[in-house]
Amino acid sequence: MRSTLATTLVMQAIGAGHRHGFEIVDVTGYPTGTVYPALRRLERAGFVRSHWESDEAAAREARPARRYYELTASGEKALEAALDAVRTMDATRLRPKRAR
Amino acid sequence: MTALGWARSIVRFASRIVPRRLRSDWLREWDAELLHYTFDHEGERRGVVARSAGAVVDAAVLRTYAMQLDLLGNDIRYAWRNMIRRPAFTLLVVLTLALGIGVNSAVFALLDRVLLQPPPYRDSERLVFMWQTLPRLNVPEVEATAFDYDAWQRLQTIPEIAMLRYGSFSVTGNNDPERVKGARVTASLMPVLGIAPAIGRAFTPSEDGDDVPRVVILGDGLWRRRFGGDPSIIGRSIDIEGAPWTVVGVMPRGMRLPDTTSAESELWLPIRLSAAERINDQRHDFTFIGRLAPSVSLPQAAAEFEARATRLAAERPSHAGIGARLVPVAEQSVREVRPALLVAAVSVGLLLLVATANASTLLIARTSTRRSEFAVRSALGASRTRLLSQALVEGVMLALLGALVGLALGGWTLRPLIALFGPSLQTSAPVEIDSRTALFSAVLALAIGTWFGLIAAFRSGPAPGGALAGITRSTASRTAVRARHALVTCQVALAVVLLSAGGLMLSSVVKLARVSPGFDPDHALTFRLALSGGRYDSPNARAGFAADLVARLGTLPGVESVGMVSALPLGGSRNADGIAIEGRPTSASEPPIVIDQRYVTPDYFRAMRIPLVQGRSFTSADTAQTEPVVLINRAMARRYFSGSSAIGRHLKSTGPSTRWARIVGVVDDVRHISLSRDPVPEMYHPFAQIPADAFSVVIRTRGEPAALAPAARAAVIATDPNLPTYEVQTMSERIAGSLAQARGTMLVLLVTALLATSLAAVAIYGSIWYAVVQQQKEIGIRMALGASRASVFRGIVGGAVVRAAVGAAAGTTIALLGGRLLRTMLFDTRTSDPLTHLAVVTGVLALTAVASMAPARRAISVDPMTALRNE
Numbered sequence: 006m007r008s009t010l011a012t013t014l015v016m017q018a019i020g021a022g023h024r025h026g027f028e029i030v031d032v033t034g035y036p037t038g039t040v041y042p043a044l045r046r047l048e049r050a051g052f053v054r055s056h057w058e059s060d061e062a063a064a065r066e067a068r069p070a071r072r073y074y075e076l077t078a079s080g081e082k083a084l085e086a087a088l089d090a091v092r093t094m095d096a097t098r099l100r101p102k103r104a105r
Numbered sequence: 106m107t108a109l110g111w112a113r114s115i116v117r118f119a120s121r122i123v124p125r126r127l128r129s130d131w132l133r134e135w136d137a138e139l140l141h142y143t144f145d146h147e148g149e150r151r152g153v154v155a156r157s158a159g160a161v162v163d164a165a166v167l168r169t170y171a172m173q174l175d176l177l178g179n180d181i182r183y184a185w186r187n188m189i190r191r192p193a194f195t196l197l198v199v200l201t202l203a204l205g206i207g208v209n210s211a212v213f214a215l216l217d218r219v220l221l222q223p224p225p226y227r228d229s230e231r232l233v234f235m236w237q238t239l240p241r242l243n244v245p246e247v248e249a250t251a252f253d254y255d256a257w258q259r260l261q262t263i264p265e266i267a268m269l270r271y272g273s274f275s276v277t278g279n280n281d282p283e284r285v286k287g288a289r290v291t292a293s294l295m296p297v298l299g300i301a302p303a304i305g306r307a308f309t310p311s312e313d314g315d316d317v318p319r320v321v322i323l324g325d326g327l328w329r330r331r332f333g334g335d336p337s338i339i340g341r342s343i344d345i346e347g348a349p350w351t352v353v354g355v356m357p358r359g360m361r362l363p364d365t366t367s368a369e370s371e372l373w374l375p376i377r378l379s380a381a382e383r384i385n386d387q388r389h390d391f392t393f394i395g396r397l398a399p400s401v402s403l404p405q406a407a408a409e410f411e412a413r414a415t416r417l418a419a420e421r422p423s424h425a426g427i428g429a430r431l432v433p434v435a436e437q438s439v440r441e442v443r444p445a446l447l448v449a450a451v452s453v454g455l456l457l458l459v460a461t462a463n464a465s466t467l468l469i470a471r472t473s474t475r476r477s478e479f480a481v482r483s484a485l486g487a488s489r490t491r492l493l494s495q496a497l498v499e500g501v502m503l504a505l506l507g508a509l510v511g512l513a514l515g516g517w518t519l520r521p522l523i524a525l526f527g528p529s530l531q532t533s534a535p536v537e538i539d540s541r542t543a544l545f546s547a548v549l550a551l552a553i554g555t556w557f558g559l560i561a562a563f564r565s566g567p568a569p570g571g572a573l574a575g576i577t578r579s580t581a582s583r584t585a586v587r588a589r590h591a592l593v594t595c596q597v598a599l600a601v602v603l604l605s606a607g608g609l610m611l612s613s614v615v616k617l618a619r620v621s622p623g624f625d626p627d628h629a630l631t632f633r634l635a636l637s638g639g640r641y642d643s644p645n646a647r648a649g650f651a652a653d654l655v656a657r658l659g660t661l662p663g664v665e666s667v668g669m670v671s672a673l674p675l676g677g678s679r680n681a682d683g684i685a686i687e688g689r690p691t692s693a694s695e696p697p698i699v700i701d702q703r704y705v706t707p708d709y710f711r712a713m714r715i716p717l718v719q720g721r722s723f724t725s726a727d728t729a730q731t732e733p734v735v736l737i738n739r740a741m742a743r744r745y746f747s748g749s750s751a752i753g754r755h756l757k758s759t760g761p762s763t764r765w766a767r768i769v770g771v772v773d774d775v776r777h778i779s780l781s782r783d784p785v786p787e788m789y790h791p792f793a794q795i796p797a798d799a800f801s802v803v804i805r806t807r808g809e810p811a812a813l814a815p816a817a818r819a820a821v822i823a824t825d826p827n828l829p830t831y832e833v834q835t836m837s838e839r840i841a842g843s844l845a846q847a848r849g850t851m852l853v854l855l856v857t858a859l860l861a862t863s864l865a866a867v868a869i870y871g872s873i874w875y876a877v878v879q880q881q882k883e884i885g886i887r888m889a890l891g892a893s894r895a896s897v898f899r900g901i902v903g904g905a906v907v908r909a910a911v912g913a914a915a916g917t918t919i920a921l922l923g924g925r926l927l928r929t930m931l932f933d934t935r936t937s938d939p940l941t942h943l944a945v946v947t948g949v950l951a952l953t954a955v956a957s958m959a960p961a962r963r964a965i966s967v968d969p970m971t972a973l974r975n976e
Contacts, residue, residue, distance in 0.1 A: 037159025069137040
């Protein structure tokens with residue numbers, strides 16, 4: 006799977022403990038139309054898995070159960086690799102172009 | 106409607122495009138999120154609606170994924186229907202591929218277990234065999250002496266070394282004597298190898314001496330077979346070689362000593378050397394294994410080891426002219442069988458290429474007939490990618506089916522393949538088709554399937570309009586015919602490579618089988634005996650037993666003569682000792698004379714039919730009380746007594762007898778090591794003068810030798826019920842065993858070559874038939890314009906033969922260039938043997954002519970007008 010800024014940020018948000026869809030939307034600042042497709046791609050690639058919150062836990066707080074996302078082991082590696090790529094990106098290549 | 110109501114409506118609407126199986130969960134997730142959001146952000150009406158808009162995108166993404174899966178499912182169903190609709194084509198392709206993949210999976214399973222998986226020791230790549238060498242005699246590996254164990258200590262690059270002596274031992278007691286394989290080892294062996302008993306303890310350094318209680322470690326198999334796997338065996342005493350030994354441990358299952366052919370070493374005994382034996386620098390019968398120090402390379406270690414040998418050679422007369430050599434343990438174990446397995450791998454690889462090319466020609470023919478189908482699909486809007494994906498799915502499914510059938514075929518082929526290579530295979534685990542082999546076959550199938558898919562996709566023709574109208578048919582057919590011809594030429598080339606290799610191996614094996622071993626192997630039964638226990642401690646007792654047994658066996662009906670020898674030819678054991686020749690000056694710079702020693706009873710030469718060349722043979726009058734005498738073989742007489750008679754000269758062995766012995770005769774040479782190796786110098790001593798404690802019995806029979814085995818066994822039991830007879834074989838079986846590897850390689854090559862040739866012949870036939878059908882109109886026109894039937898016939902057959910000749914030339918060139926791989930395995934046969942190559946090329950061209958005749962006959966039997974009208 007090709008990693009994009011959106012998928013990297015979504016993985017980072019999940020890795021940081023933000024576990025459900027709208028929470029990830031809030032943290033990343035991306036719209037739902039970007040975050041959810043990114044979640045689907047990550048889930049299909051095996052980097053993220055989801056599970057339902059138990060009904061009892063939700064009932065205690067008098068709210069419907071939410072779907073939670075978490076990183077898989079390969080997701081953690083992929084996140085690490087994506088962040089490394091950003092960190093090691095050659096700074097000179099990011100210099101603004103000179104006007105001719 | 107509230108903002109939440111609007112948002113939910115949008116989500117409900119979007120849910121219609123979410124695949125049904127995901128829909129309820131998807132709705133539940135979005136509902137829950139929207140409710141929470143509304144609850145947490147009261148007053149932000151627009152926010153909830155904006156967020157719900159993302160549900161439409163989300164739903165669309167899920168639908169796309171599902172469609173991709175559906176497409177794949179459709180492709181698989183479509184491919185399956187296509188395969189079922191043309192069962193003959195499917196069956197032909199699947200069986201052709203199964204043949205190629207099957208034999209490859211079998212050879213891979215063998216290769217994987219024997220060559221690719223490391224020996225079962227810790228960091229086995231750091232373990233080395235430490236050999237001595239005799240460079241002047243061109244002997245690359247000699248076992249070292251017990252003295253060297255101390256002399257080689259404190260090497261910086263090989264800090265840990267161990268010494269062992271392979272052997273077989275009689276386990277007695279319970280009236281069920283048994284001979285098992287194992288070794289006497291120093292306590293350092295297990296730490297060096299990085300192994301330990303599964304139960305009990307390893308040996309301690311003090312147990313290397315002969316003045317401590319006898320202890321033994323059992324192999325797992327022996328422990329289970331003989332002692333029922335009883336864990337309380339530790340501390341119990343068992344009888345080995347007639348003496349009590351206390352069991353202190355049991356090795357893990359499948360644990361074997363390095364460089365042994367048995368699946369497991371069954372008995373591990375301490376080396377138990379006396380102080381005098383420990384400093385013996387004459388008897389070269391100990392194997393050494395060392396572990397390289399961390400981060401030391403093999404060349405570094407070899408340099409230090411060789412330097413130590415040079416120093417010892419300068420300091421000690423016993424070590425003069427002796428060099429040193431390290432061989433990695435992993436390499437030593439497989440080097441004999443490696444060339445044969447590599448040849449097998451290359452030959453089945455080539456067969457797979459032939460099979461793939463063969464299936465490709467079928468596919469090309471089939472694709473040509475499906476051009477209009479592809480054109481219709483393309484005209485209806487299927488993109489090039491869709492067509493490619495469908496073709497790939499079809500190709501991969503065909504290949505995977507082939508691989509599945511091939512795996513079954515591989516499992517079936519594996520048993521005869523293992524039997525072919527015989528005892529030279531060293532594996533601690535059984536060779537079988539396992540998950541690694543299955544994965545290997547799957548990878549092959551994917552590669553072949555992809556190739557098939559590409560052929561189908563790119564041969565499906567240009568613009569759909571043209572294909573639909575049929576206007577490009579003849580051009581496309583001509584390209585297809587050319588492509589098939591090219592593939593057939595490649596198949597011929599590959600078949601020629603295999604046939605040439607098979608032919609060379611056949612010629613080599615035939616020559617090897619015709620080599621005279623120096624004795625008559627027919628009507629000779631052999632078995633081994635080892636005298637164990639206190640009653641055979643004295644030489645007289647051993648000599649007495651031998652005389653008794655020979656007499657008893659001699660009275661059996663059908664027995665012509667009976668002999669005994671310490672080491673049989675082709676038996677894998679040499680027993681070399683240093684000797685001195687009277688009157689031959691020794692110098693410090695000369696390497697010691699090391700000669701193979703045999704101890705034989707008087708009738709041994711008669712039983713083996715080894716001719717006496719000069720002097721006299723041994724008689725019953727040569728006893729321990731008379732003058733020591735020896736016989737030498739022709740090779741020894743030639744090397745050390747050329748120009749003068751050896752008879753009457755005196756020799757002194759540094760082995761068990763240190764007295765001068767007179768040479769009384771010269772016997773003919775025997776190929777002792779292998780049929781392909783020239784005879785080496787040998788010395789024979791009378792058994793009565795130096796009675797060995799382990800020896801082979803040879804019985805020359807008048808009838809079928811194997812039939813005598815039960816009576817011979819009974820005679821041994823009658824002489825001593827505690828002695829196990831083992832390695833019972835006829836001499837002809839021994840010869841067959843020594844030829845096993847060469848014969849195995851030859852059979853693998855010949856079988857793959859014949860299969861490849863059959864496939865190529867079918868392809869030649871098929872491709873010409875196809876060409877004739879495609880060019881019927883052209884042939885019709887030519888015949889209508891006056892071409893004779895004979896010229897058309899000649900043109901078709903001649904064209905096929907010319908293409909086959911091109912393939913044969915390419916194949917012969919490849920065979921000549923790749924001959925290096927075979928060279929070490931050939932006996933008295935050059936890789937450029939003109940007769941073999943000529944026979945192969947002539948045979949292939951003749952086969953091509955025969956295979957192309959039937960289609961050519963069909964071509965000329967068609968009435969030109971009918972052909973033209975059909976078009």
